[in-house]
Amino acid sequence: MTDYAKQLTDLLLRGDEQAAISYIDGVLAGNDRLTLYEDLLTPAMIRIGELWEQNEITVADEHLATAVCDYVISDYEYRSSSDDAPDRKKVMLFGVEGEEHYIGLKMAAAVFQEFGWRVRYLGPNLPLRHAETAVNAWQPDVVAMSAALSYRLPILRKSVQVLANTDCRPSIVIGGRMAPHASFTEEAAPGQVLVMPNLRELHEWLAAEGKGASVKHVLS
Structure with a gap:
């Protein structure tokens, strides 16, 4: 973890929203969403999770830090929003049933959105039956789901199986701490699932897609 991320960790745990925003503005060189999310907020939140697991902070401390992180993201997106990019493909994002972690999904x-996609963010802990209804109604090109803990893998696999076979046959992007440890060869068609372990890889994939490669081609 960098010194910048350590300093941000302290600010999140203090619950100081404005100090966190001021610190980030001083660290970032202009509009650099990827550095903010991948190199500052993500390692800070991982460290906070580790402190909670080691009983060095309380549940209340962890919830406060998460709330401040959420505020920082919302503030940054509000100040960075632009309508210049045309809306094209659609993505629906949510945490699988029982999964309460959501900061990574929001990032x-x-x-x-930065790459001009139409986005529906449905938050954490979305029951599968509601996810299926939402996918059938909106018919996104991509469904992005996350799971942070190993015991979410069964419902994650079930979700992939059900949603990959809805009428629109969306591509499935899987993120979260469990993403690198999961395989979905039996739940979906070959090439339909893309495991995305971090935001930098997501950014690179979307940049490649924007140069003319279709979603289905990139994922196959």
Whole structure:
């Protein structure tokens, strides 16, 4: 973890929203969403999770830091928003049933928006039946889901199986801490699922897609 991320960790745990925003503005060189999310907020939140697991902070401390992180993201996106990019493909993002972690999903939603995608962010802990209804109604090109803990893998696999076979046959992007440890060869068609372990890889994929490669081609 860099010194910048350590300093931001302290500010998140202090619950000081304005100090966190001021610090980030001083660290970032202009509009640099990827550095903010991948190199500052993500390692800070991972460290906060580790402190909670080691009983060095309380649940209340962890919730406060998460709320401040959420505020920072919302503030940054509000100040960076632009209508210049045309809306084209559609992505729906949510945490699988029982999954309460959502900061990574919110960051991913912002990265999709940066590349001009129409985004529906449905938050954490979305029951599968509601996710299926939403996918059938909106028919996104991509469904992005996340799971942070190993015991979410069964519902994650079930979600992939159900949603990959809805009428629109969306491509499935999987993120979260469990993403690198999961395989979905039995739940979806070959090439339909893309495991995305971090935001930098998502950014690179979307940049490649924007140069003319279709979603189906990139994922196959």
